[in-house]
Amino acid sequence: MGKDSKPKDAGGKGKGKAKQGGSGADESASKGKGKSGKAAADGLGTCTYVKARHILSEKQGKINEAYKKLQDGWLSNGDKVPPAEFAKVLAAEYxxxxxxxxxxxxxxxxxxxxxxxxxxxxxxxQVGATSAPFKSTHGYHIILCEGRKN
Structure with a gap:
C-alpha cells in the first residue's frame, strides 16, 4: 500500500463508524474538545504515528463476511477485538x-x-477498536488500531 496520487472518497457502507467527524481525522483536531473533552484525551487526529492491522479484500462481500465475524464474536458484546484473534481468526483467513x-x-x-x-x-x-468496512483505491478494508504515538 502506498500513497495514491488521487485519493478517492471512502464512501460505501463502512463510512459511519470509521470516518468520525465528517472530513476525517484532521477535522476532529481542528474542532478541539467535544462535549466530554474526549478528542484531546484520546489523541484522535493529533498523533503522528499509528500502529495497525488490517484486512484487505478485492470483493465487498468477502470483507462484509469478515466484519460479520467481528460483530458476532466481539463487537455485539461491546468487546474490543484482541490483536492476536484479529490476526489469527480474520486477517490470516480473509x-x-x-x-x-x-x-x-x-x-x-x-x-x-x-x-x-x-x-x-x-x-x-480509537486504539483497540476496529473500523467498519470501507473502500479505498486498493479494495475493501477493515482496520484494527493497536496504538498511536507522536
Missing part, C-alpha cells in the same frame, strides 16, 4: 494483502505514508 500472512500487521506508519481513505480511517480509529 486478507488478500501480503500482510495477511503476518496477521495483517502493518506496524507503525506516519501520516502521509498510506493512501487517503486508508490514512483517514486509520488515524480516526
Amino acid at each position: 486478507s488478500e494483502c501480503p500482510s495477511g500472512k503476518k496477521g495483517g500487521d502493518l506496524g507503525w506508519f506516519p501520516r502521509g505514508k498510506m493512501a487517503g481513505p486508508f490514512q483517514e480511517v486509520a488515524f480516526a480509529t
Whole structure:
C-alpha cells in the first residue's frame, strides 16, 4: 500500500463508524474538545504515528463476511477485538494483502505514508477498536488500531 496520487472518497457502507467527524481525522483536531473533552484525551487526529492491522479484500462481500465475524464474536458484546484473534481468526483467513500472512500487521506508519481513505480511517480509529468496512483505491478494508504515538 502506498500513497495514491488521487485519493478517492471512502464512501460505501463502512463510512459511519470509521470516518468520525465528517472530513476525517484532521477535522476532529481542528474542532478541539467535544462535549466530554474526549478528542484531546484520546489523541484522535493529533498523533503522528499509528500502529495497525488490517484486512484487505478485492470483493465487498468477502470483507462484509469478515466484519460479520467481528460483530458476532466481539463487537455485539461491546468487546474490543484482541490483536492476536484479529490476526489469527480474520486477517490470516480473509486478507488478500501480503500482510495477511503476518496477521495483517502493518506496524507503525506516519501520516502521509498510506493512501487517503486508508490514512483517514486509520488515524480516526480509537486504539483497540476496529473500523467498519470501507473502500479505498486498493479494495475493501477493515482496520484494527493497536496504538498511536507522536
